[in-house]
Amino acid sequence: MIEVIGIEKSFQAQRVLKGIDVTFEKGQCNLIIGKSGAGKTVFMSCLVGLIQPDNGQILFDNRDIVKMNHTEKSDLRREVGMLFQKNALFDSMTIEENVRFPLDMFTNMSAFEKKERVDFCLQRVSLMGANDKYPSEISGGMMKRVALARAIVLNPKYLFCDEPNSGLDPQTAIVIDNLIKEITYEFNITTVVVSHDMNSVIEIGDYINFIYQGELWWKGDKKEILKTQNDELNNFVFPSEFMKEIKEVLREGRG
Amino acid sequence: MKLINILDGLGAYLEMIFRMFVKPQKYSMFFREVFRQMYDIGIGSFGIISIVSLFIGAVTSVQFGNKLMNLGIIPMWWMGGMVRDTVILEMAPTITGLLLAGKVGSNIASEIGTMRISEQIDAMEIMGVNTYSFLIAPKVLGAVLIVPALTTLGMFIGIIGGMISGVLGGYFGQDEYIYGLQDDFNGRYMLIMFIKSFVFPFLISSIASFKGYYVKGGALELGKSSTDAVVLSSIAIVFFNFFIAYFLL
Ligand SMILES: Nc1ncnc2c1ncn2[C@@H]1O[C@H](COP(=O)(O)OP(=O)(O)O)[C@@H](O)[C@H]1O
Numbered sequence: 001m002i003e004v005i006g007i008e009k010s011f012q013a014q015r016v017l018k019g020i021d022v023t024f025e026k027g028q029c030n031l032i033i034g035k036s037g038a039g040k041t042v043f044m045s046c047l048v049g050l051i052q053p054d055n056g057q058i059l060f061d062n063r064d065i066v067k068m069n070h071t072e073k074s075d076l077r078r079e080v081g082m083l084f085q086k087n088a089l090f091d092s093m094t095i096e097e098n099v100r101f102p103l104d105m106f107t108n109m110s111a112f113e114k115k116e117r118v119d120f121c122l123q124r125v126s127l128m129g130a131n132d133k134y135p136s137e138i139s140g141g142m143m144k145r146v147a148l149a150r151a152i153v154l155n156p157k158y159l160f161c162d163e164p165n166s167g168l169d170p171q172t173a174i175v176i177d178n179l180i181k182e183i184t185y186e187f188n189i190t191t192v193v194v195s196h197d198m199n200s201v202i203e204i205g206d207y208i209n210f211i212y213q214g215e216l217w218w219k220g221d222k223k224e225i226l227k228t229q230n231d232e233l234n235n236f237v238f239p240s241e242f243m244k245e246i247k248e249v250l251r252e253g254r255g
Numbered sequence: 256m257k258l259i260n261i262l263d264g265l266g267a268y269l270e271m272i273f274r275m276f277v278k279p280q281k282y283s284m285f286f287r288e289v290f291r292q293m294y295d296i297g298i299g300s301f302g303i304i305s306i307v308s309l310f311i312g313a314v315t316s317v318q319f320g321n322k323l324m325n326l327g328i329i330p331m332w333w334m335g336g337m338v339r340d341t342v343i344l345e346m347a348p349t350i351t352g353l354l355l356a357g358k359v360g361s362n363i364a365s366e367i368g369t370m371r372i373s374e375q376i377d378a379m380e381i382m383g384v385n386t387y388s389f390l391i392a393p394k395v396l397g398a399v400l401i402v403p404a405l406t407t408l409g410m411f412i413g414i415i416g417g418m419i420s421g422v423l424g425g426y427f428g429q430d431e432y433i434y435g436l437q438d439d440f441n442g443r444y445m446l447i448m449f450i451k452s453f454v455f456p457f458l459i460s461s462i463a464s465f466k467g468y469y470v471k472g473g474a475l476e477l478g479k480s481s482t483d484a485v486v487l488s489s490i491a492i493v494f495f496n497f498f499i500a501y502f503l504l
């Protein structure tokens with residue numbers, strides 16, 4: 001479980017995060033949604049300690065990452081997996097070496113054990129037979145799978161995904177989303193997914209948090225989104241007139 | 256304002272140097288990176304350094320030869336020692352340094368800079384990797400270990416280049432030159448050469464790493480940071496070159 005208490009962050013005069021309180025449950029997919037520029041990436045960067053917030057606490061099962069020094073952060077981060085918007089695969093390494101890298105760096109496993117673990121993770125994301133390819137030689141969807149395999153190879157307690165769908169076609173996006181969800185349940189991970197792309201990612205959200213202009217504007221689950229009277233959220237989820245009509249029809253249909 | 260920026264940058268650079276020297280998290284991975292760096296620099300720059308040293312040695316010899324021949328009062332075998340000292344003191348370490356600033360400096364800056372803008376450095380940090388010690392330190396260490404060897408190579412080839420051009424130009428015979436090479440040899444000059452060949456690669460690799468590590472933005476900024484790395488490390492080299500000569504000679 002991750003508890004976020006009163007997180008604030010400004011860049012010069014611009015207040016990007018204006019005091020966010022939210023709890024992310026273990027074994028669940030916790031979504032953070034919001035428009036581009038709402039502060040999602042900044043928030044996520046605070047969560048994992050890449051950006052130091054001006055105020056507030058971020059408790060990873062009662063350990064506050066905001067107060068940690070570089071070494072303490074490094075230690076906590078062994079328990080963290082992260083899927084980056086641009087994948088961040090190491091382009092000088094093959095797929096297998098990418099997934100193996102955390103094992104090489106942080107474990108004393110034998111070559112055989114590492115190979116087994118890497119193959120297990122690649123199999124888990126349905127990516128076999130591409131071990132010796134380089135990131136530049138595979139498709140965007142495959143890159144996401146590799147990045148996901150790498151993120152889970154050390155059995156993380158916490159998984160962060162920044163825009164897991166960006167640059168993917170809708171069908172591939174859903175496959176990746178479902179993978180994230182399955183892995184979360186299967187390994188009982190505290191997962192946080194950030195996205196502006198409602199349509200695909202909403203599928204997997206157990207808890208949904210809507211950030212608007214640097215504030216936590218709304219939270220609930222996907223059924224509640226359909227019923228919400230919150231204008232900003234409505235405009236975000238149902239941006240076009242057509243989508244608004246669909247929402248009306250759905251509501252009437254359900255009485 | 257400008258001065259404050261420069262001091263700011265210098266502070267951040269020194270902080271990076273300070274953070275880089277910590278115990279590696281995994282020695283096997285660390286030394287693999289060091290060897291990769293030594294190999295890349297060694298193999299990658301071996302050819303260019305040989306060619307440039309050969310011709311620099313050759314031209315040094317021709318120019319001295321011309322002057323002395325006209326003067327006519329100094330025995331031509333002195334040339335061996337003169338070319339030797341010029342090559343050891345200036346040509347080999349400084350030319351090698353400047354060549355590597357261009358080649359290795361831009362390589363390192365763009366490699367690390369690419370990792371920065373494609374979030375690879377963040378990815379490593381999130382995994383718990385200390386990227387100062389894993390990405391930067393092996394580059395600096397690798398450069399500092401291999402460049403003295405390249406400089407020594409450049410020195411030998413430069414001296415040979417001096418002999419070839421001098422003999423072909425009819426300034427002296429091979430035996431005279433070799434006799435001159437052995438005459439009045441000052442070990443201190445070798446020491447200065449080695450000091451330079453440690454200091455210069457340290458400057459190049461650390462400045463280039465710094466420029467790459469802290470790049471922000473996209474491809475355009477990446478290109479600029481790699482150019483900056485070359486310019487800054489070249490300036491640092493000539494600057495330190497002067498002070499080393501001034502204080503040690
Ligand atoms: N390092 C930074 N320095 C200054 N401003 C920043 C920085 N990072 C983000 N911002 C600003 O914070 C706001 C939120 O950005 P971001 O979190 O990336 O939005 P998104 O919700 O699209 O991920 C933007 O206005 C952006 O310009």
Ligand SMILES: [Mg+2]
Pocket residue numbers: 040041163
């Ligand atoms: Mg973002």
